[in-house]
Amino acid sequence: MATTEEIRAQLAELVNDVAGVPVEDVQLDKSFVDDLDVDSLAMVEIIVGCEEKFGVTIPDEESKNLKTVGDAVAYIEQHS
């Protein structure tokens, strides 16, 4: 089982790859939209990327609730 920090670091790489956000900015308290400037279509790519990377399923109705990096990491921890 990956640690919270390992999941955050892998997610940071994904966010960097999709949206060009520096990996060090992708911290648990950051909002994807408000802090990291990730737009709605890039968010779709990040969600699908998470599904691939972490082997989880994130239905569209759940993905709406993943506002912060911490939300996403917690979801992955609970469902992987």
Next chain:
Amino acid sequence: MTEVVITGMGATTPIGGDLPSTWEAMLAGTSGVVALTQEWAEPLGVRIAATLKVDPSEVIDRVKARRLDRSAQIALIAAEEAWKQAGYGLGEDNDVDPDRLAVALSSGIGGLHSILDNWDNYRDKGPRRVSPFTIPMLMANAPAANVGLLVGAQAAIQAHVSACASSNEAVSLAVDQIRLGRADVVVAGGTEATIHALPLAAFNQMHALSRRNDDPEGASRPWDKGRDGFVMGEGAGVLVLESLEHAKARGATIYGTVAGAGISADNHDMVQPEPTGRGQASAMAKALRESGLEPSDIKHINAHGTSTPQGDLTEAGSIRRALGDATDDVIVTSTKSMIGHLLGGAGAVELIASVMALRDRMVPPTINLTDPEEDLPINVAANVKTPLPAAGDLAAINNSFGFGGHNVAVAVTNANT
């Protein structure tokens, strides 16, 4: 009528990543056609194409590029060059009212790589793996819209489609916008990036492409007896067009004048040119009329000249039909001999070459013309660059014809420069 001048030009082509390098290579008679050695090309009957000299991945930021089809990436590269050459900046206040600034920029086919790559994703990995950016990447208006965002255009974004005549027609529409008083400045041009197995296979099924796989650089040979079809190329060309009044008011450098355009439709066949050249000649005659030019004013023609057996002869005849005896004093060339056929990007890149030829008074060569058709009714700048008259006014016509029977001729002059 409002005079429309050219204040900026940019291009990325199979022989140069920008306009200065492209033009230098063009005058030197450089071929940009290469063998396609990639695995995907192995099954194809045609394994040659004119690929970009400088890949856009070397120029465009990786994250930005993820959201842009290759055709839009290269349109942005050419547009930025043209915009800066015109003396405008990015992301700053410019001497143009955004509400008086438009874009008219075409692609003949659209975001082909984006369509096909995402179809591959769908088929191989399922619908969840289709990129959410697929639609804004595949739209044929995406290059124009992206250029609009780059320069801050608010008057209009137009993306006219008429196959291989698209970007010559985009320029004619840009001129209309300025002459109708709808815009002061229009960023106009075209782009195409379709070097992919599917269109290569499809054009080859039509017997439209050269099959000279063992001699890529010799494959595009307009008016040569050995020609056997066109060579697919990729690239983009963009011009900044401006009313003379607007250009003068801001002290812009003027590179040429778009005197007028002529458009006709063959009403003959989807893909074959009308054999008498009636429609092509009509487009050239209309361009002269709209420009207020006489046939004897025309000193140079950048021909459509794709290197197809029928097309080259038809065009040579239609030039003579449009200009009559004045044809004797016209130097014709086909820059497609070097850069291949850029489809929707062809008209704009070749119009830029026409403007440069008038500026430098030098016509770039038609390379590979070692065994010309006998009794050609035109004078071709065969194999070496050919000078234009050293003094006086010069006018040129750029021809582009497209599947569907589209004929577009644009006349440019060195007036006001």
